[in-house]
Amino acid sequence: MNKIKIAVQKSGRLNEDSLKLLKDCGISIDNGKDQLKASASNFPLEVFYLRNGDIPQYLRDGVVDIAIIGENVLVEKGTDITVAEKLGFSKCRVSIAVPKDVSYTNIQDLNEARIATSYPNTVLNYFKRFNVKPDIHIINGSVEIAPNIGLADAICDIVSSGSTLFKNNLKEVEQILTSEAVLAVSPSISNQNQEILNKLQFRIQAVLKARKSKYILMNAPNEKIPSIIKLLPGMRSPTVLPLAEEGWSSIHTVIEKNSFWEVIDELKTNGAEGLLVVPIEKMVL
Numbered sequence: 646m647n648k649i650k651i652a653v654q655k656s657g658r659l660n661e662d663s664l665k666l667l668k669d670c671g672i673s674i675d676n677g678k679d680q681l682k683a684s685a686s687n688f689p690l691e692v693f694y695l696r697n698g699d700i701p702q703y704l705r706d707g708v709v710d711i712a713i714i715g716e717n718v719l720v721e722k723g724t725d726i727t728v729a730e731k732l733g734f735s736k737c738r739v740s741i742a743v744p745k746d747v748s749y750t751n752i753q754d755l756n757e758a759r760i761a762t763s764y765p766n767t768v769l770n771y772f773k774r775f776n777v778k779p780d781i782h783i784i785n786g787s788v789e790i791a792p793n794i795g796l797a798d799a800i801c802d803i804v805s806s807g808s809t810l811f812k813n814n815l816k817e818v819e820q821i822l823t824s825e826a827v828l829a830v831s832p833s834i835s836n837q838n839q840e841i842l843n844k845l846q847f848r849i850q851a852v853l854k855a856r857k858s859k860y861i862l863m864n865a866p867n868e869k870i871p872s873i874i875k876l877l878p879g880m881r882s883p884t885v886l887p888l889a890e891e892g893w894s895s896i897h898t899v900i901e902k903n904s905f906w907e908v909i910d911e912l913k914t915n916g917a918e919g920l921l922v923v924p925i926e927k928m929v930l
């Protein structure tokens with residue numbers, strides 16, 4: 646049977662969440678330890694464990710059909726590759742940072758500055774917009790140390806919590822882009838594999854939607870129902886079921902995960918009791 650080939654990072658920041666996503670899509674992967682290739686037992690899919698940085702080339706060459714990869718890597722070396730879906734994890738930004746005690750007004754200050762980075766194309770394209778010329782030094786890891794050892798005046802690297810910058814006495818001065826894990830597609834995917842991709846994407850969308858939502862239940866006296874319904878955001882039509890106790894009902898609906906905290910106090914003052922917030926496994930709209 647025909648199978649779609651997906652590249653997943655072999656080890657590193659994307660590996661665990663990528664495999665979790667496939668698992669949440671109901672796909673079981675027979676993972677032998679240290680294997681570089683594995684098959685799903687219940688979906689026409691083969692997994693190739695590769696380095697994140699190598700994946701754009703494999704997609705371009707059609708060695709794999711799809712991949713879970715950091716968007717920032719596509720900006721750096723895969724601008725010809727399409728993104729089918731943003732996946733909501735491994736969120737970060739790619740930024741320029743300079744030593745904390747250096748005064749910084751704007752990007753013109755970095756004309757001819759030595760910039761250490763693993764993302765030369767990203768830096769060059771950004772600087773080009775401002776007509777500023779950087780002197781790029783390519784480093785593959787521990788980039789943030791470069792200014793401290795006299796190797797560079799500034800760096801361009803991934804920032805998430807900012808703690809690596811802080812520990813190395815650097816400050817973020819320009820944010821070039823934001824990134825998250827994405828599902829990327831080879832330009833040469835066959836029609837047959839495109840059909841498998843459509844099925845996979847349908848499942849991924851159901852999982853991502855469910856991750857963003859919660860099922861909420863509460864009890865309330867019947868006369869309070871209209872005011873409670875007005876408070877519940879993003880809902881089309883809640884379910885209202887009578888309780889065994891006369892004059893009371895149970896109200897059920899789906900809400901966005903984060904919006905719950907904004908309305909909880911008001912729900913209570915409007916007479917809601919016994920609130921339950923429950924995770925949703927899959928959501929098909």
Ligand SMILES: Nc1ncnc2c1ncn2[C@@H]1O[C@H](COP(=O)(O)OP(=O)(O)OP(=O)(O)O)[C@@H](O)[C@H]1O
Nearest residue numbers: 657658659696697698715716717735736737803805
């Ligand atoms: N601190 C971070 N917080 C959130 N996401 C991050 C962070 N660092 C990296 N990422 C994202 O995860 C991806 C993989 O990062 P990781 O450091 O695991 O691998 P890498 O060294 O870039 O790649 P390779 O697999 O080629 O060794 C990055 O491309 C980026 O999209």
Ligand SMILES: O=P(O)(O)OC[C@H]1O[C@H](OP(=O)(O)OP(=O)(O)O)[C@H](O)[C@@H]1O
Nearest residue numbers: 786787802803804805806807808809810
């Ligand atoms: O803002 P923070 O939360 O501190 O995250 C940013 C750091 O995370 C990444 O490094 P990683 O830990 O992946 O190590 P690496 O350089 O070996 O890839 C990135 O290269 C930064 O150094």
Ligand SMILES: [Mg+2]
Nearest residue numbers: 657658786803
């Ligand atoms: Mg890293």
